[in-house]
Amino acid sequence: MALPPFMNSTGLIGKIFEKIQQAKVPPRYTQDFQATVLGYGSGSAKPFIPFLKRLGFIQSDGTPTELYTRFRNADSSGAAMAEAMRNGYSDIFQKNEFAHALTDDKLKNLVVEVTGKEPSDGAVGAIVGSFKACKQLADFDSAVVPAVEKLEPLGISKSLVKHESRSSSSPELRLAYTINVNLPETTDVNVYNAIFSAIRANLLTNE
Structure with a gap:
């Protein structure tokens, strides 16, 4: 089973998303765009592109999705990120619909349950950190209430x-x-x- 989306350098997530909101929508989101326009071309930032794909912000060829454009809009960015998280972290939200409201310890325990990994595994910490970094940009109150x-x-x-x-x-x-x-x-x-x-x-x- 594929692990939930994550980056090891979780501190870059919020910074790059901030640059995405400031820059124009590119025809394709590439490493060149991220490095030249957004200013993040380091090796630790390269995993951000597959991270965006897993969340549904860009297609497999790098073409920005409707979710990408909604995130750039200040009025809908929070709801767009909440939707992206429910898509990308669907395994986590299937276990707990309100995973975003869990304490750090309970979120970690849930990630351990979903992934089957040991609590001390580095991937667990990276998944939790990536989840929390996205959550800071999300507005689940504006998201659609479950039907x-x-x-x-x-x-x-x-x-x-x-x-x-x-x-x-x-x-x-x-x-x-x-x-x-x-x-x-x-x-x-x-x-x-x-x-x-x-x-x-x-x-x-x-x-």
Whole structure:
């Protein structure tokens, strides 16, 4: 299984993304563009290009995607990065939909679980560091709240209960839902707000 996206020089991630927002969108994002226009041509910066591809900012040939252009827009950059992280770190978010709200220790434990590597493995630290560097640029509050069909992985289950009227004069069928919510461990109140907003918007509205 491929490891989640990471760079060993995690401190470069935020710096290069800042330069991306300042520079024009290139026809193709290449090592020459990164070195000449953005100013990052060192060997430690070269892994940033495959890192961008894994996150969905550029295509396999280096062509910037729609996500790339949205990230350059100050009004949508945070949401674009949140979407990129959910794409690139999909294995992590499948384990915990609110991985971005975990403490450093819990995030590391989750990476260990996903990768199967030892906690002391350098790749684990690089993945955690890369994840956190991207998270600093992301706005998950502006991201789309999970739809009804995506609530199951959050620990929200539904069971359909049928109630039949016993009156022979006015037979009718009534349906009710029982909703069980298992909340994730987090101190971020925005996580709970997102969950209950999704419930109100998708499950508690009257059609």
